[in-house]
Amino acid sequence: MIAWAMVRHRFASFAGTFVAVLLGVAVVAGSVTLYLSSRPQPPERYRSSPVMVQAPSVGTNDFGEPEIRSWTTTEMSKISDKLRQDARITAVIPDPVFYVQEDGVEDEGTAKIDGHAWSSAALGGYHLSAGREPGKPGEVVAARAVNSRLEVLTARGPETWTVVGTTDGPGFYVTDDDALGRASGVRVIGLLSTGDPADVASGAQALLGAAGTVRAGPDRAALEPNAVTRIRWIGAQLLIALVTLGAFATVFVVASTCALTAAQRRRELGLLRAAGATPGQVRRMLYAETALIALIAGLVGAPLGTLLAPLLAEPMVDFGLEPPGYQATWQPAAVGGAILLGLLVALAGVAVAARRASKVPPLAALREAAAETRAMTPARWVAGLLVLAAGGALLAAMPGMPTESKTTTGMGAAMLLLTAAALLAPVVIGPLVRLATGPWRGSATGMVVREGTLTGVRRVASTAAPVLVTVGITVLLTGMIATIEEAAGIDGTAEIPAATVLAPDGTPGLSEAAVQGQPGTSRLATRVLITRGQQTVGEEAAGVPGAPVTVTPEAGVALGAPLQLRWADGTTQTLTVRRIDPDAVAPIVLPRELVRGHDPDALTGMVVLTGDPHPAAGARALTARDYVQEEIDEEGRLVDLFLWVLIGLTAGYTAIAVSNTLLMATAARRPEFRALRLAGAGLGQVLRITTAEAVLAAVTGALLGGAVGGLSLTGVRAAVEDELGQDVALVIPWDAALGVAALCALLAVVATAVPVLRRRALAG
Incomplete structure (x- = not known):
């Protein structure tokens, strides 16, 4: 009953939790609906x-x-x-x-x-x-x-x-x-x-x-054809990522919201303790409040997600994430599962806040001061330093790690450093604020902003943390993709020993007629089954004119040994391996005429030209660099889609976290703003103060996030350079970083202005 009364009469205090859970449930319900609708079907x-x-x-x-x-x-x-x-x-x-x-x-x-x-x-x-x-x-x-x-x-x-x-x-x-x-x-x-x-x-x-x-x-x-199944698989990866990120982001926002709410309700909780409430009763009350909010949000968000899912079916087909003819259908399991997941992640998010709230002493009801006594707790110091040390250790150890592990290690180090920056943000906020407000110390507004920010360091850190994470992830992901694409262009061009190639033009490959008579070397693509002992595996094979039977070392067949093949037409044949080549164009290289005889439907990927090409249907000539770049752009189109969807979802949750934190914090500072008005400050001056504080918090988070993201990118670039054995340019995505930072700052300004304008009647 107490929990229901609290939710009913103080719903605004739970707005952040409600919106976070609603969005999370909608994302999960819509994504799961699309996923379940995309299961393989009989053709x-x-x-x-x-x-x-x-x-x-x-x-x-x-x-x-x-x-x-x-x-x-x-x-x-x-x-x-x-x-x-x-x-x-x-x-x-x-x-x-x-x-x-x-x-x-x-x-x-x-x-x-x-x-x-x-x-x-x-x-x-x-x-x-x-x-x-x-x-x-x-x-x-x-x-x-x-x-x-x-x-x-x-x-x-x-x-x-x-x-x-x-x-x-x-x-x-x-x-x-x-x-x-x-x-x-x-x-x-x-x-x-x-x-x-x-x-x-x-x-x-x-x-x-x-x-x-x-x-x-x-x-x-x-x-179902493998080509169709693989298209479904690509779409499934995006949907799984959305569900995972939505769940974790919901926990993050709910946890920060509940922690701030518990801090603001310290006197109220102390009064409950003074009235005889046990720590267990306080915990159960907070759990019950959060469960009610999560249930209401789930009942709204789940139908919303399922209603929006069919609208996304056609765009997913257009982007190549689902096969032609795909439709989103009603999936009851998606609705029920999303509501249940929303309830579970909300309870997980409130767990820490509930434990802290249960330790509030009864004497807290008598305390009037709202100023923070310390910005960092011992537990936060320990956690922040440990995570910082772990991230730094990973970056330091990267040079000695195997090449194939460096990129993954760099990503892990980046996530650890971002976490450490969020935990230790209160430590660096003070010096940054003093530096940023130094030129305006003489003005009344500058002094109020400076002292108010330094007094409420934990409040500023709560606002800066989601901005820090969002900007850091944006810089890291977009920069990493751009750097790797730059490196892939260099590496891909180096693998083509010619300035010009004949490539497919709107077709899945080149026909036999398009290849015949062309000056250059072609690779007819097929797939064969090879038998080693009792094991049979599939391998990609290339048919090259006049080529001896060649395998890579990974094929596991010795020089001069028999190679037992089963061709695409089902026939079997035993050939002798004539060459072992680790740089072969395919795991198995065979004479082109032999491949064509057993696979009449095989197509050629490209022709490496040594002279002027002859015109052919379904073919076009272009430089090796352009050919590689088109392949990179095609793959990059999907990667960019994944990237911006994930960044968009992260930014959305950041908007909720920043807006909710500032709305609640600004509303709680009404006595402070009333005192400013009584001291002669006008509404415009109060708005300038709150705007400056919000922008300062957002800029602080953006600077910290950008610094951590940029530092992590240097490790990723080093890994790529080591793998390629040549220099690679470090691409910093300034436009993406500045755009996300500006959006966060705008949201912060709006979130602080709304409570002030709404309460202007209290100015006197």
């Missing part, structure tokens, strides 16, 4: 085939995805014959897929799987709406007008197809034999059947044994 083109057969898995790749091998033509024929023994199975339809792209149309990430056999249209329930099915090479069924000419790009090169039929299904459908001849093997067979799908699947698995994995119903989600 739409298999909607009419409830039972599918997948080729055997031989392990997992670097992304944790199953490494699926292809069936050979003989294996596929035997499997089909076995499956037809079940009378419930009415059709056995292999599903070869291959690369095809309409000429002049930008690839949106699906071109590699847009080519199909006409028989596989039945797996999606697609039908002819006009015309006929394809009967020979060069004929296609697509969502185009019958008898129209279709200019396409394939792995072979530019082709002109005749549209002989119109269908309601996506993609391009050619004859079954033509599709088999173009595809990099077959890994999926669809079944049309009668009866219960689970029973059919069980019977099919019994017939096949280890020759394939039968999947039915929702389990068909495992058939």
